[in-house]
Amino acid sequence: MSKLNPAELLDFLDASPTPFHATKVMTGALTQAGYSKLNESETWALKPGKKYWVSRNDSSLIAFQLPAGEVISKGLTLIGAHTDSPCLKLKPLPEKCCEEYFQTGVEVYGGALLNPWFDRDLSLAGRVSFADTKHNLKSGLINLKQPIAVIPSLAIHLDREANNQRSINAQLHLPPVWFQHPKKRIDFRDLLRNLIRKGKLLRGVSQILDFDLYYYDTQNAAIIGLQHEFIASARLDNLLSCFVGLKSLLNAPRAKGALLVCTDHEEIGSQSACGANGPFLDNVLRRIGQSEENTQRLIHHSTLISVDNAHGVHPNYADKHDPQHKPQLNQGPVIKVNANQRYATNSETAGWFRHICKRNNLPVQSVAVRSDMACGSTIGPITAANVGLKTVDVGVAQLAMHSIREMAGIKDIQHLYDALTCAISG
Numbered sequence: 357m358s359k360l361n362p363a364e365l366l367d368f369l370d371a372s373p374t375p376f377h378a379t380k381v382m383t384g385a386l387t388q389a390g391y392s393k394l395n396e397s398e399t400w401a402l403k404p405g406k407k408y409w410v411s412r413n414d415s416s417l418i419a420f421q422l423p424a425g426e427v428i429s430k431g432l433t434l435i436g437a438h439t440d441s442p443c444l445k446l447k448p449l450p451e452k453c454c455e456e457y458f459q460t461g462v463e464v465y466g467g468a469l470l471n472p473w474f475d476r477d478l479s480l481a482g483r484v485s486f487a488d489t490k491h492n493l494k495s496g497l498i499n500l501k502q503p504i505a506v507i508p509s510l511a512i513h514l515d516r517e518a519n520n521q522r523s524i525n526a527q528l529h530l531p532p533v534w535f536q537h538p539k540k541r542i543d544f545r546d547l548l549r550n551l552i553r554k555g556k557l558l559r560g561v562s563q564i565l566d567f568d569l570y571y572y573d574t575q576n577a578a579i580i581g582l583q584h585e586f587i588a589s590a591r592l593d594n595l596l597s598c599f600v601g602l603k604s605l606l607n608a609p610r611a612k613g614a615l616l617v618c619t620d621h622e623e624i625g626s627q628s629a630c631g632a633n634g635p636f637l638d639n640v641l642r643r644i645g646q647s648e649e650n651t652q653r654l655i656h657h658s659t660l661i662s663v664d665n666a667h668g669v670h671p672n673y674a675d676k677h678d679p680q681h682k683p684q685l686n687q688g689p690v691i692k693v694n695a696n697q698r699y700a701t702n703s704e705t706a707g708w709f710r711h712i713c714k715r716n717n718l719p720v721q722s723v724a725v726r727s728d729m730a731c732g733s734t735i736g737p738i739t740a741a742n743v744g745l746k747t748v749d750v751g752v753a754q755l756a757m758h759s760i761r762e763m764a765g766i767k768d769i770q771h772l773y774d775a776l777t778c779a780i781s782g
Contacts, residue, residue: 431657438622442466466623662736668753686765688719
């Protein structure tokens with residue numbers, strides 16, 4: 357098996373401040389590797405031994421390679437992940453002027469830890485819809501890159517109980533500060549258009565019509581720790597899984613059928629046309645199967661590995677874990693189990709994945725939450741229920757999940773890649 361270069365993951369994380377950018381980077385890598393682009397509005401003429409990708413909403417993608425022979429009875433090994441992460445999203449009419457500061461209103465996207473967003477150097481990125489100079493409707497991706505905003509903390513002198521019980525009101529306390537300005541009204545769309553023109557981010561922008569824009573921390577991803585054993589970055593949940601899944605697909609044996617699905621909106625329930633609770637994957641599998649009978653046979657012979665990071669045991673909060681289930685960073689992928697099907701793993705799929713790891717001398721762990729605590733979820737149960745795929749939920753252990761800067765083990769990147777590659781190879 358090939359060795360992954362952690363620096364490539366750092367570059368991917370830095371280049372992917374939004375699901376749109378992550379999808380663009382991945383589809384670019386797929387195209388460079390010889391995958392052909394498919395358009396959902398056109399007829400597909402899929403051929404054995406060929407490789408394809410298709411995207412939806414610019415923020416979700418499915419890529420697959422077909423074996424040289426017949427795919428239906430052989431089935432596919434599917435790897436699933438998600439492109440989105442908790443963050444702050446700009447409101448449609450974001451302008452705010454208070455005490456001669458220009459600010460923007462935001463909505464909290466997903467289950468974000470909010471305190472770490474204060475006092476960070478923030479920038480803005482996402483997708484913009486606009487009219488060009490010839491009055492044509494267009495859209496494109498932008499990334500301002502430079503730190504243009506900050507959410508300043510309230511001084512401890514003005515809130516002596518801040519370290520004990522400070523609460524955050526998302527409406528009142530999260531609007532980032534951009535600059536000082538005495539005017540009471542500034543049109544954000546005009547401001548954004550000027551920033552786009554000045555930075556030459558898009559061509560021919562005449563009028564900004566709408567946008568999906570997200571704040572992000574400008575601090576780059578990094579390898580940290582005295583022994584360089586950790587990676588720290590925004591959006592490790594779940595771009596780390598997207599990156600490793602992509603690498604596993606690109607290096608899969610040509611004789612094997614494999615599929616990568618990376619969907620948007622997992623952090624808010626996957627309830628969208630491009631989310632795991634939408635029809636995207638089912639649509640693609642039906643076009644691969646070409647008939648209802650063949651599609652059902654293909655699904656029966658296939659297995660999904662839902663890959664989403666797991667909660668590693670925190671040394672300062674070890675009591676938050678079940679004593680028998682304390683995943684460690686750098687100790688291999690974690691099989692995620694929940695009695696109430698918040699994860700789709702069952703004994704057969706867990707046994708299948710564990711057997712792959714043991715047979716190839718790869719480390720593997722298990723996690724189940726404390727019996728008195730609630731459990732998160734993934735695209736695994738949603739996809740299993742909607743499509744009918746056998747599914748196992750796995751992921752690397754991480755700390756600070758849903759913070760603006762998360763932490764994982766550098767060795768686990770290779771451990772996960774090796775496990776996924778072996779699963780595809782059979």
